[in-house]
Amino acid sequence: xxxxxxxxxxxxxxxxxxxxxxxxxxxxxxxxxxxxxxxxxxxxxxxxxxxxxxxxxxxxxxxxxxxxxxxxxxxxxxxxxxxxxxxxxxxxxxxxxxxxxxxxxxxxxxxxxxxxxxxxxxxxxxxxxxxxxxxxxxxxxxxxxxxxxxxxxxxxxxxxxxxxxxxxxxxxxxxxxxxxxxxxxxxxxxxxxxxxxxxxxxxxxxxxx
Numbered sequence: 126x127x128x129x130x131x132x133x134x135x136x137x138x139x140x141x142x143x144x145x146x147x148x149x150x151x152x153x154x155x156x157x158x159x160x161x162x163x164x165x166x167x168x169x170x171x172x173x174x175x176x177x178x179x180x181x182x183x184x185x186x187x188x189x190x191x192x193x194x195x196x197x198x199x200x201x202x203x204x205x206x207x208x209x210x211x212x213x214x215x216x217x218x219x220x221x222x223x224x225x226x227x228x229x230x231x232x233x234x235x236x237x238x239x240x241x242x243x244x245x246x247x248x249x250x251x252x253x254x255x256x257x258x259x260x261x262x263x264x265x266x267x268x269x270x271x272x273x274x275x276x277x278x279x280x281x282x283x284x285x286x287x288x289x290x291x292x293x294x295x296x297x298x299x300x301x302x303x304x305x306x307x308x309x310x311x312x313x314x315x316x317x318x319x320x321x322x323x324x325x326x327x328x329x330x331x332x333x334x
Contacts, residue, residue, distance in 0.1 A: 187219075190250045196231065197224045198257070200247060210298060211318050214264040214271065219247040221259075221282060234282035238274075242267050245274050245287065248300060251310065256285065260312070262298045263289055271318055273299045275334055288334050297326050308332045 188200035204217040223232045236247045236259065247261035256277055263274040272291035278284050291297040299314030310330045315323035 188249050190253060192223075192253055195226050197226065197228070198222070198250065198253070199224070200249065200259070202246075211264070211269065211271070211296070214246045214262060215244060215266065217246055219245065219261065221247070221257075221278075223282060232282050234278070234284070236261070236276060236284070238263065238287050239284075240287075243274075243287075243289070245276065247274075247276060251275075251302065256280070257282075260299070260302060260310075263287075268294070269296070269319075270294050271296045271298050273297065273312055273314065273328055275330070277334075290328055290330065291326075296320075299326075299328065305329070 183203065183205050185202045185206075186199050187202055190198045190200075192198060199222040201220050201222060202217050203220065207213050207216070219236045221234055221236065222230060224230050236245050238245050242265055243263050244266055245261055245263045247259045249260055250257070251260050252258040256279055259276040259278070261274045261276065262271055264271045270293055272289045275288045275290070276284060277286050296317035296319055297314050298316070298318045299312040301314075302310055302312045305311055309332060312328045312330070314326050314328070316326050317323065
């Protein structure tokens, strides 16, 4: 377990009702429809390219990031969708695909842990440069405990190291992050993931992990 600054916040939200707000999506849709019907509005698709693995049928692209040399990195999920995130972590495989600007594949790699009992689900890119830094969540397939996970890869998509953060046996998951004025990465998540009544948890990690 790696050290980090960790906060827990219990929040209670009151009920707020706004008659006007519920009509905003409809008003926006009608406005766009009006513009389309009263102008020469056309949409063109220049190119459709499929990045698929013939061994799988359930695939989705979750994130796209451009590299410094104008290549593209895609974060892909493979496996059936489910309503339970805990179950999703157990059955979904995450991988990254590197393509050139014309979407021709250059390289790809699966995101796996060197610890056999830890199953990683990568959720997004944090940093690109002389290496690639991904964030995600990991589940211990023996205890079903979940933790924040950081994954470092080189530019050839080889995994250099993985680190796990959080308290044991509390099933924490993290989806959002920001970089504060000290250069540290602050993650926001919730726990326990298996409950219908989650509480907020925040973890702050320095730039070196």
